[in-house]
Amino acid sequence: xxxxxxxxxxxxxxxxxxxxxxxxxxxxxxxxxxxxxxxxxxxxxxxxxxxxxxxxxxxxxxxxxxxxxxxxxxxxxxxxxxxxxxxxxxxxxxxxxxxxxxxxxxxxxxxxxxxxxxxxxxxxxxxxxxxxxxxxxxxxxxxxxxxxxxxxxxxxxxxxxxxxxxxxxxxxxxxxxxxxxxxxxxxxxxxxxxxxxxxxxxxxxxxxxxxxxxxxxxxxxxxxxxxxxxxxxxxxxxxx
Amino acid sequence: xxxxxxxxxxxxxxxxxxxxxxxxxxxxxxxxxxxxxxxxxxxxxxxxxxxxxxxxxxxxxxxxxxxxxxxxxxxxxxxxxxxxxxxxxxxxxxxxxxxxxxxxxxxxxxxxxxxxxxxxxxxxxxxxxxxxxxxxxxxxxxxxxxxxxxxxxxxxxxxxxxxxxxxxxxxxxxxxxxxxxxxxxxxxxxxxxxxxxxxxxxxxxxxxxxxxxxxxxx
Numbered sequence: 001x002x003x004x005x006x007x008x009x010x011x012x013x014x015x016x017x018x019x020x021x022x023x024x025x026x027x028x029x030x031x032x033x034x035x036x037x038x039x040x041x042x043x044x045x046x047x048x049x050x051x052x053x054x055x056x057x058x059x060x061x062x063x064x065x066x067x068x069x070x071x072x073x074x075x076x077x078x079x080x081x082x083x084x085x086x087x088x089x090x091x092x093x094x095x096x097x098x099x100x101x102x103x104x105x106x107x108x109x110x111x112x113x114x115x116x117x118x119x120x121x122x123x124x125x126x127x128x129x130x131x132x133x134x135x136x137x138x139x140x141x142x143x144x145x146x147x148x149x150x151x152x153x154x155x156x157x158x159x160x161x162x163x164x165x166x167x168x169x170x171x172x173x174x175x176x177x178x179x180x181x182x183x184x185x186x187x188x189x190x191x192x193x194x195x196x197x198x199x200x201x202x203x204x205x206x207x208x209x210x211x212x213x214x215x216x217x218x219x220x221x222x223x224x225x226x227x228x229x230x231x232x233x234x235x236x237x238x239x240x
Numbered sequence: 241x242x243x244x245x246x247x248x249x250x251x252x253x254x255x256x257x258x259x260x261x262x263x264x265x266x267x268x269x270x271x272x273x274x275x276x277x278x279x280x281x282x283x284x285x286x287x288x289x290x291x292x293x294x295x296x297x298x299x300x301x302x303x304x305x306x307x308x309x310x311x312x313x314x315x316x317x318x319x320x321x322x323x324x325x326x327x328x329x330x331x332x333x334x335x336x337x338x339x340x341x342x343x344x345x346x347x348x349x350x351x352x353x354x355x356x357x358x359x360x361x362x363x364x365x366x367x368x369x370x371x372x373x374x375x376x377x378x379x380x381x382x383x384x385x386x387x388x389x390x391x392x393x394x395x396x397x398x399x400x401x402x403x404x405x406x407x408x409x410x411x412x413x414x415x416x417x418x419x420x421x422x423x424x425x426x427x428x429x430x431x432x433x434x435x436x437x438x439x440x441x442x443x444x445x446x447x448x449x450x451x452x453x454x455x456x457x458x
Contacts, residue, residue, distance in 0.1 A: 076366065085358050104372055
């Protein structure tokens with residue numbers, strides 16, 4: 001379970017998050033939506049401390065992770081992340097990308113890591129790309145490899161930061177299908193996305209952010225049928 | 241005026257034996273300087289202010305004073321200060337390593353900063369520790385991008401290694417001077433020494449170009 005308590009974040013004079021609180025139960029699929037610049041990505045990145053909140057508390061499994069003296073690395077092995085720009089390691093093959101962290105952090109045997117890596121690549125439909133370098137993969141393949149890499153650490157939570165925003169339109173579906181296949185398998189998923197149709201289809205719960213505030217926290221069905229706030233109503237009218 | 245190569249012809253092999261000496265100074269210092277420079281670069285990009293200052297001060301000293309002065313200081317001052325009788329070889333390697341390390345550090349720092357910051361974030365999000373992120377993720381990519389400038393550093397070092405002749409290192413230039421003073425002919429042996437340096441530098445230059453092309457295509 002993830003618990004956010006009054007999260008504020010500023011970059012210099014720019015205030016991005018203005019006191020966000022919320023709760024994400026274990027195994028739930030949450031989509032964070034809202035207009036550009038509303039702080040969605042910053043909020044997501046606070047959950048694994050790629051951004052440190054200026055104030056407020058982030059709890060993962062009842063541990064306040066932005067307390068001093070907390071082992072951030074240990075937390076991060078439990079919280080995987082998939083980036084908009086994939087961020088695969090270009091000097092490693094697809095398989096090496098996937099098994100690097102289990103080898104380095106969990107220190108499992110190479111043979112076991114390769115078995116795990118191949119299984120995950122099969123899961124995301126990249127079985128035949130194990131020895132390919134990222135430069136020779138399409139955008140959709142890169143993102144699927146990046147998902148396999150995040151899964152290799154067997155995280156309890158996966159954060160998706162606009163996972164389809166830099167993809168060509170015809171590659172969006174293959175990535176969304178992979179993400180869909182992970183939903184409701186016990187893993188908690190937090191997705192920042194502009195794909196409203198996808199959010200509607202996959203998410204249990206929607207957080208609607210506007211100007212750094214969480215102004216609506218609804219179950220997905222309620223949100224898309226009858227948003228409570230005017231701001232969300234007009235947003236949905238524009239994007240749906 | 242005429243050139244009399246015939247009289248120094250028998251001494252040409254003697255001068256050219258200096259090629260291995262020059263290459264030995266260059267390659268060993270470059271190798272050690274690369275590791276020392278990497279180390280300094282890690283200081284420079286660290287978030288620990290004193291380390292950044294130490295590395296910054298170090299590079300400014302070694303880049304801000306003449307290499308010949310550094311060589312003389314190390315060769316003459318170390319025996320005077322410590323009583324250790326430093327050899328020409330040791331003084332040369334130490335000076336060239338410390339000096340090229342300062343230049344290499346700047347290149348590597350630039351290379352590290354040029355690596356996409358998403359690489360660091362992806363590695364952090366997987367729970368990798370900072371030393372391993374540097375060693376496995378950031379440095380391999382940084383060094384790849386700066387390989388051509390490292391070859392240029394090798395070229396600079398190769399030419400600057402001629403300074404070793406000032407304290408008696410038997411390199412190409414030193415041997416040319418010996419031949420010159422034996423035969424009372426200056427122009428010819430120095431021309432041969434110059435040609436030897438030029439050929440070595442050209443080989444490295446061509447290697448750098450090939451390397452650059454290869455890096456562009458892959």
